[in-house]
Amino acid sequence: MRAAVTGRPGRIRSSAARHAILEATRDELAQRGYDKFSVERVASAAGVGKQTVYRWYPSKSALVADCILLGYLRTPGIETPDTGDVRRDITGWAQTFAEISTQPEAVAIALAGTAASAEDSNVAARYHEQIVALTESALSDRLQQGERAGQLKAGVPARTVAETIVGALLYRLLTRQPLTTEFVEELMVVVFDGIQS
Amino acid sequence: MRAAVTGRPGRIRSSAARHAILEATRDELAQRGYDKFSVERVASAAGVGKQTVYRWYPSKSALVADCILLGYLRTPGIETPDTGDVRRDITGWAQTFAEISTQPEAVAIALAGTAASAEDSNVAARYHEQIVALTESALSDRLQQGERAGQLKAGVPARTVAETIVGALLYRLLTRQPLTTEFVEELMVVVFDGIQS
Amino acid sequence: MRAAVTGRPGRIRSSAARHAILEATRDELAQRGYDKFSVERVASAAGVGKQTVYRWYPSKSALVADCILLGYLRTPGIETPDTGDVRRDITGWAQTFAEISTQPEAVAIALAGTAASAEDSNVAARYHEQIVALTESALSDRLQQGERAGQLKAGVPARTVAETIVGALLYRLLTRQPLTTEFVEELMVVVFDGIQS
Amino acid sequence: MRAAVTGRPGRIRSSAARHAILEATRDELAQRGYDKFSVERVASAAGVGKQTVYRWYPSKSALVADCILLGYLRTPGIETPDTGDVRRDITGWAQTFAEISTQPEAVAIALAGTAASAEDSNVAARYHEQIVALTESALSDRLQQGERAGQLKAGVPARTVAETIVGALLYRLLTRQPLTTEFVEELMVVVFDGIQS
């Protein structure tokens, strides 16, 4: 990235190597999970010396954190539509999320990120920023639009709503319960309509 | 428990040893987390041979699972009050949960359980049953009472509501955000009143 | 020792069990050597509880020692002929020993005894008594007969001669060199004729 | 020594570590014997990781073998004098050997080598080469000189004579009998003069 800006002599750090490391990290997390994750295997799979990994990252958790931050673990198709109808938009987003979660690898990645977050607060911060905060902000935008458009009540921060939705979905993944269409619809009823008569 | 009921010869497995193992496991999880958890340290702290641990549990995650299942990691004060007013009851429960989560050790235990669940689906199932499902069922009872009492809408399963609440709270712990009174109140507004105007 | 005298239950089996243990010990030594020897395997092979082994023998080396003392490891055919000609008798005995040492199992047993002797001086004492001292005394008898018959010089104890012969043969086994007919003959020349011209 | 000659990448194996391992091995053998020998203790005493030991040696016996081969267990003062009188030379050598064997540590080392040889034929080969074959060849030289000088009979290979002497001495150590001056003298009588009248 910063390549060739310094006046120092010496070989510049290979961004190709870094990329290979991050891809291998993603694969390792998807296949074996955070706990059985091995830097040695990552280096080997990336065709890279172990020291090259440690040149970039001070520890296993920093590597995982960066892998998440740079979006190598990003679940694709996370974009929220914008039809003007907030409830439809958010329901659509949640259903897309549910569909993606039928892919075992996507679940594995999400669980690896969850485990990494539970272990390490730095990872948690980045995981939150990257995967969830982005989602939240997309939802927030939509929710705030809705609020301005008179579709939603004022008084509850969009962030809290977003965390409620994301938390519920992540909890279903964590407990290995399927994210069915019915569940998503029920969640939407709770969040939009409330449960009180 | 089963002591002296079997017709099998051989010394019976020492439940005292098992208890010591589980207590040491709980302490280890609270102090060092799931990732840095060491069976060797557990055995040593329990005053037990390593083989005795492996006689009871085939793996680290099974040990953690049983530790959770048997309630060694149970957060105390999980009981829901029953004042007749569902919203007050559940809000009270959530506030209690939030208060407990100011103790670092309680958070450590919850995060250890989360990490263990992310790694191992058996643990997830047991974690869900023990810690969360109980909570859910307490909430469910209250919610169903409320429903019968005309305080709540019909049409959304109590389980979904419970998972939404628990998911949101756990998500805050995972992302290391404080469980403030404000957050809990906002969550209650979302869940009971909904956000749609 | 006290074997099978009382009429009370359970005791009758004692000597049978002991015999089974010693046979299993012999087999274990022949198959895996002294170093990889396992009391657990012996007990299992003998169809006996581990405690039964330890009732008679305080340790692994004591078991091996007794196994040797009771002749379970005795190389068969160790008898010395008595033709009246000492040199012929002893040469015959040594050649028989050499023949027996073509059986891998017999070598294994001898090496196990050697290893056990090197490790444990109690075993060494018994090994010496049982296997070697007997041989020595047989040789001694013959040598003393020979001395009386004027076939041999006086002045060197029979024991020293016996130890020289046994030591040389054992050394060949230890260094995995074959006990050929030629070697035995050369040894006999050394011992009977000396090397000085 | 070979340092930086290989074209292979990677840090070169530390001969300092190897040396420390071998010294610790020697000490461990002298103090606790072959049977109670522990690789873990050796690594610890050498200030070395266990894997470094296993990088050099595939097994305990290979380690002991190399320890012997490289002379770490060599009994000092093994040189044979050369006075022109073969009998005096060899008698002197044997007496020196006997004196050395009054040191318990030297005996422990010899017994450890014997045990290791009994367990493992590779060790036996190396033990034989290093400790005994050298002795043999020194004796052989002297014996052959003597033969040429007309002091000795022809017809018996020097090797057989050497093995007879070494075997007898080793056998006394193995059976924990003292190597007295008398015994050595008697042995010399047997070997040089023979026992036949």
Next chain:
DNA sequence: AGCTAAACGAGACGGTACGTCCCGTCTTCAT
């Protein structure tokens, strides 16, 4: 073009922990 030096692949290093095997002891059930 030659020099310098950082980054590279490779892999050994001192450690920690793994999960297994066995030691010698202790306890239970069945005979």
Next chain:
DNA sequence: ATGAAGACGGGACGTACCGTCTCGTTTAGCT
């Protein structure tokens, strides 16, 4: 009240990785 079965606390095994430290080689910037 003996004996098989087998769990117990403990110690060591040989393996896998951790994060660090050399190695010889490659590749850049600076003379």
